[in-house]
Amino acid sequence: MQSFHLTATGHNLNYLPEYIARRHGFFQEQGLNVTVSIPTPWDGVLDALADGTADMALGGIWVPAMYRDRVTDYTVFAQIANRCPLALLRRGHQANFKLDDVAGKTVLMKSGGGASVGLFFKMLLRENNIDPRSVDYIQDLDGVMLGNLFEGGMGDYFVTDNLSARAMAERNPDISVGMEMVSQGDIPWSVYYRESATITPEVFDAHRRFCIGLGKGIEWVLKHDAESYRDELGELFPNIPVEVAITVTNTFRREGMWTTPTIPRHAFDRWQLGLADARLVKEPFAYEALVNEPATMA
Template sequence: MQDFHVSATGHSLNYLPEYVAVWQGFFEEEGLNVTASVPSPWDLVLSDIGSGKAQAALGGIWVPSMFHGRGKRYVPFAQVAARAPLAIVGREKPGDFDWPAMPGKVISMKGSNGASVGLFVKLLLRENGVNPRDVRFVQDLDGKMLSDLFVGGMGDYLVIDYPSAVTLEAGGGGHVVQELSITGGNVPWSVYYTDGQSDDAGLDTNTRFARALGRGMDWIMANDAEGYRDFLARTFPKFNPDFLARLANIYRAKGMWTTPRIDPDAYARWQTGIHDGHLTTTPIAYDALIDARPTAAFAAR
């Protein structure tokens, strides 16, 4: 059995296919003993893959994009989440939310765990005809503090993870006015990447990993989440199992989990957002960044 450790930037419901593939023995059937950890601060994932402590990092594709051509070569080879697991909480009712009305508003969103949230919200603003420069942002605080401040009256909107947004709404802290995992469209939100291009042995390992991950996705798509509430409760003890099952079924229905292959069109869209966020000098061509070999079998699906 070959050890395969994932150093992840979080422990999230949108990573569910990995957890299911461990639980159901799909990785084991590929000869892999997959384990995971979440270092703090999150950017230690880069040290973990650089030192060999981990075989892959799990997080945003903006990191490999940002380092491309700048002394480091981080290579994404598989995707676990194809949508942003975020929501916008506002003070109005959902039916009253209007993107063109965003200029002059204050949007709070955490910036302490990477750039993805801000990049994605600003991409959506541009796609809806709003210049992000006309919107005010609070991005220098952590999520819990921002949530408390929003409930206390600061700002017009709060962007947080979808489970926390629904929990906040249930407690009377605001209204979920945009479920971005439903309305936000496809982007390669969470990907696995290595430090450098894989050699033949690494390619074989990553291919087996991607194949088992794909089986985890297929299993989720074939099974209503109500049937494995106990597993969800064990995996995410912070949240109510009924709530987790409902959210997992929403993710199933709305395309969070497709295949481990990074979709070229979704990738190109996200590259526009990453470039517009000034992390790259130009959008990076798919083949220049992605190692598509481990997921080649999924290309025809």
């Protein structure tokens, strides 16, 4: 059995098929003993790639794009999350919420896990012809801190992960979910990558086998209603009410969070435009500049 170590930026519901693949033996079927570590702070994933203690990193594709031709070149070889796993919380339960309701208001956005939250939300505003400058942001604080402050009265809206948003709305009758962003189109939200210079034929073959196991994990999740493995969800996410985890999992299944390990070109191009508009990259990268997918060789 070949050791294969993953360094990840967090433990999230949108990574569920990977957890299922590990727990159900799909990686072992490919001869891989997959282990995981989550560094604090999250950018320790880059250190683990640099010193060779990790075979790959899991996180946002904006990092390989931002670093390309500036610091270190990374190659992306698969995705796990095909949609954005965020939600927008609001005060009250007004009907017919519209995204342009946020104009002129204050939006809290967690940033402890990187820049993805602000990048996506502002891109979504631009895509809907809403000037991001028409909104005030509080986004340089930890997500738990911002959640407590939002419940305490700070701001008008709060962008956080869907699971936390649903849990907050369940326990606080004065707060509701205005938008689940999983419904807002394809985007390669969470991807696997490695330093390009370290990829050998042997490494690429291990990536290929990892992608086969990951694909089986995705297929399993798509075939099984979350209610049928509530105990497993409870073990994976013990701090979230299991009914919330079940509801969000089934929403993700229905809305296209998980498809295949292959990154769709249209989704890649959409996110690259968003990163360029945010000035993280000078101009959008071509697909082949960042992506080399052994998933297509399964």
